Ligand SMILES: Nc1nc2c(ncn2[C@@H]2O[C@H](COP(=O)(O)OP(=O)(O)O)[C@@H](O)[C@H]2O)c(=O)[nH]1
C-alpha cells in the first residue's frame with residue numbers, strides 16, 4: 001500500500017440501497033479535498049477547513065458547479081480520529097448513485113481510492129492501534145454472536161496486547177542480560193543468575209502455553225463450527241434446521257427427497273456460531289440426482305466438525321439407518337430421535353443416548369442446543385476466557401516463539417556459547433512481537449489488511 005502522505009477516500013457503508021451512505025476521507029489533505037466539493041448551507045455551516053474539530057455541517061456536494069447530493073459533513077481533526085489523521089466523513093443519501101457520485105467528486109478533488117483495510121492500517125501505522133487490536137476491528141465486524149463480539153471488544157480494548165507486551169518485555173529483559181555478558185566475555189554468568197534466567201524463561205513458556213490453549217475456542221468464536229444434519233429422507237432434517245434457526249429457511253415436505261441440494265446457515269447456539277448444513281437424505285437410490293445428493297452429503301460430513309444424525313422415531317429403525325449410523329460412528333455426533341410426538345415404533349441400537357425431540361411441537365430442542373454447546377465447548381463460557389482468544393496467526397507466532405524459548409533454555413542449561421543462546425531468544429522476541437506488530441513485514445501487513453472491506 002502507499003504512503004501516508006496521500007489522502008484516501010472510500011464509501012464506508014455497504015453498497016446498495018439504504019437510508020444513508022457514509023464516505024470517509026483521511027489524510028493530510030482531507031480538509032482541502034472536502035473544501036473543494038462541499039458548499040455549506042445555512043448560517044452555522046462552515047467549510048471544513050474553517051470548522052472546529054468534531055463538528056457537523058450541513059450543505060451540498062457539488063461537482064463543476066452541478067448539484068450532486070445533500071449531505072452532512074463531520075470534520076474530525078488529527079489526532080483525535082480513528083486514523084489519527086485529519087478525517088472528514090460525509091453522510092449522504094443511501095443508494096448506489098449518490099454515494100458513488102460523491103466519491104467521484106472526492107477523487108476528482110485529489111483523494112485516492114482507499115485500498116481494503118487502509119483506514120485501519122493507517123490507525124496501526126500511526127500508533128492508534130497495535131496489530132492485534134487492528135485484527136479485532138475485523139473480528140468485530142464479522143462477529144456472528146454476542147460472545148464473539150465481546151471477545152473482539154476485549155481484544156480491541158487491548159487485553160490480549162497487554163499480556164503479549166508483558167511476555168515480550170520479560171523475554172527482552174532476559175535477552176539484555178545475556179547480551180551484556182556477551183559484551184564482557186571475561187565474566188561468566190554466575191550459577192544463581194543462570195538459575196534466575198532459566199526460571200524466567202520457564203515462566204514465559206508457561207505463559208505461552210496458557211495463551212495457546214485458547215486457540216481452539218478463539219477459532220470457534222471467529223469462524224464458528226460446521227454441523228451437518230444428516231439422516232434418511234423424511235426424518236425431519238429440514239424441520240430441525242428451521243427449529244434451530246428459529247425461522248423457516250429450508251423447505252419441509254412430506255415427499256421424501258425434497259432437499260436435494262445442501263442449505264447452510266449460521267445459528268447462535270448458546271452464544272456459539274454454528275453453521276448448520278441441511279443435507280440430502282441418506283438413502284441408497286437409483287435416482288441420479290438423489291445419488292449425487294448423497295455423494296454431497298458424504299462430502300459435507302467429511303468437512304463438518306459435528307453431525308446431527310436425525311432418525312424418525314415413528315418408524316422402525318431400518319437396516320439402512322443402522323448402516324449409516326455405523327458409517328459415521330467415528331465423528332463427533334449427536335443422534336436425534338425426531339417425531340417424539342408420534343407413537344414410538346422401535347428402538348435405536350445406536351451406542352449414544354439419543355436426544356428425543358419433536359420438530360412439530362418444539363419439545364427437546366432447547367436440550368438439544370445444550371447438548372450441542374456441551375460437545376463443542378466443554379464447560380462454562382467464562383467472562384475472563386473471552387479476554388484472550390488468540391487467532392490462528394497468533395497461534396502460529398506463539399508456537400514459533402515457544403519452540404525458540406525452549407531452545408534458549410536448553411542452550412543456557414547446557415552451557416552453550418551465549419551468542420547461540422541470544423540468537424534463539426531473539427527469534428522468540430521477534431515472533432512474540434509479530435502478534436502486536438512490533439515486528440512486521442510488508443507481506444504480513446498486506447495479508448492482514450487485505451482481508452478487510454474497502455472503507456474500513
Ligand atoms: N409428527 C411430526 N412430523 C414431523 C416432525 N418433524 C418433521 N415432520 C414431518 O415430516 C416430514 C418430513 O420433514 P422434513 O423436515 O422435510 O424431512 P427431511 O426430508 O429429513 O428434510 C414433513 O411432513 C414434516 O412436517 C415431528 O417432529 N413430528
Ligand SMILES: [Mg+2]
Nearest residue numbers: 237238258259
Ligand atoms: Mg429436507
